Amino acid sequence: MSLVANQSRLRIMILAYSISPVRGSEYSVGWNHVTQMSKFCDLTVIYGLAGDHMGDIEEIENYLQKNGEISNVRFIAIRPSLIARLLNSPNRKGFLVYSFYLAYKVWHRQAARKAQSLLASESFDLVHYLCPIGYREPGFLWQFDIPYVWGPIGGMVPTRSLNGAPRSTISIWKTRLKNLTNAIQLRLSRRVPKAIARADKLVAATSDNAEIIKARFGRDPQVLPENAIPNDWIQHEFKGGQTTVGSCVRLIWIGSLDARKSPDLLIDALKRVSASNWHIDLIGDGSLRSTLVTMIAAAGLGDKVTLTGLIPRSEVKKLMKGADLHIITSMNEANPTVLWEAMASGVPTISLEHCGMRDTICGSCGVLIPMSDYQETCDLIASEIDRFVNDSKILANKKSGVLSCAETHLWSNRANTWLKIYNEAIESHLSNKTRA
Structure with a gap:
């Protein structure tokens, strides 16, 4: 596994579970980052969602068939296993939507096995867990001995409410339950603090998420929005x-x-x-x-x-x-x-x-x-x-x-920031290995 910090083009493995050329929100986070950073880096993108539900990847496939491959980008789709599909089935049908997170963890194990295989046979300079930005599922790529970037990270901030807002009792309790669940996950998750501690470079999507990371986990992440303007x-x-x-x-x-x-x-x-x-x-x-x-x-x-x-x-x-x-x-x-x-x-x-x-x-x-x-x-x-x-x-x-x-906020400026983050992560990883 070669770590070459000063090569002209970094070879980066990106985990972008959700990515699509035709959708906004989390999908565009992955797509814009990959298409913009491919101008400066050679990217291998592991993904699992380019549609409505886990395993729906037609939007990527159709785009590549119509427009051809993107220079310097290799897409690797991880199709959900039978267990992941069964766990996600209630979510696909619109009830027990939280069953998705059980399936999502299984999918991340599949992605980690593929990443491990790639790392054993090819040279990469860095692994970047890009999106979705939510912190709840940190995946497993942080366990590998290679420079690791996680972020932008979001989802830690409780949902706000305005006093006197005309909300139904059900809506109020849904928000309270969501915030309570979020607080419990922040306190009790075993892998989240390990992944945060292991990351050579952390990026928070907003300043309020950065404040929570610093207060709870003792890391001071760089604040950088998850998207930018092409x-x-x-x-x-x-x-x-x-x-x-x-x-x-x-x-x-x-x-x-x-x-x-x-x-x-x-x-x-x-x-x-x-x-x-x-x-x-x-x-x-x-x-x-x-x-x-x-x-x-x-x-x-x-x-x-x-x-x-x-x-x-x-x-x-x-x-x-x-x-x-x-x-x-x-x-x-x-x-x-x-x-x-x-x-x-x-x-x-x-x-x-x-x-x-x-x-x-x-x-x-x-x-x-x-x-x-x-x-x-x-x-x-x-x-x-x-x-x-x-x-x-x-x-x-x-x-x-x-x-x-x-x-x-143009991507032409944001790309330079990401290149700096990548190189700082590589330098930090090499420095830590030297001290060890």
Whole structure:
């Protein structure tokens, strides 16, 4: 097993369970990292999901058949064993969804066996456990004697809630149970602290996850969002002139219509907006859709709010590029892909002040809303929307600032950061072996 820290192109094994060229969220974390870092490194990518469920890998296969192999990238699919498929069966059918984690652990053992075989027959400089970013399943690749990077890591932060939020008893207890389970896993997991201690370089997706890692495990990870902006996403034309005094200001919200994303918070805020020259597209679907339909009708916002449902990604991008203001109301996130899409399109964002949004959004590219009680938060969101709708100069200045901020989050810059992380991990591993 050769460890060559100063070669021109590092040979890296990446574990990216979820990866797809046509999906967002965790899938895009893997895809964007691999396609961007392949410009600088030779990558072997072990994966298991490019579709809806474990073992669905057609999206990768179809892409490669249509577009050809990606230079410097070798994809290795790990298909779930019979045991993994049986364990995941309840999850596929929509009940006992936590059975997935049992199947996922089995899948990781399969991935580790494949990795061990590759390490025995080929030379690699480093292993990187990339995604999903959740900490709960650390896998087994950290057990091998090779420089090891884990991250960006997320999922450690409890889901927030606003006092006085109109949540059902079931929803409240689901959130409490999830947070309790999360706390228990952090305390009792045997492999998580071992994997964190073993990693030559740790990366946290957000500053609040980094704080938990430092407090609980004594490691000080580098903070780096799990995704970035591909250079070809950037809309270089300045959009400030598109919003003139009196014209309709286009708002946009994207996400699952569920309690975690809190679209009902947005509707309650929109009821308080005094300006009239605005319209919003709510893109997505989920369990709160019927509730939102009722809320919109009761508030008399039928001509102001469009519930698009699930629409093709190309249409989402089109609506984003035509938008003037983007809004995030999530109670728990890492760094949502829609934030990068908004920045790339020159669209400022209003968001609650927590999670990855707190790390990324600044006064130049958006507004952070302090989290207080539900009613006050609604008032603050409404006030900011009114401010942007009523003053086209403020909106134009924010749009200009967004594109400036976006430059700092381009993948062309992020790639250099990852190369530095990789080389630091290699140096740390070699140094530790020398001291041992």
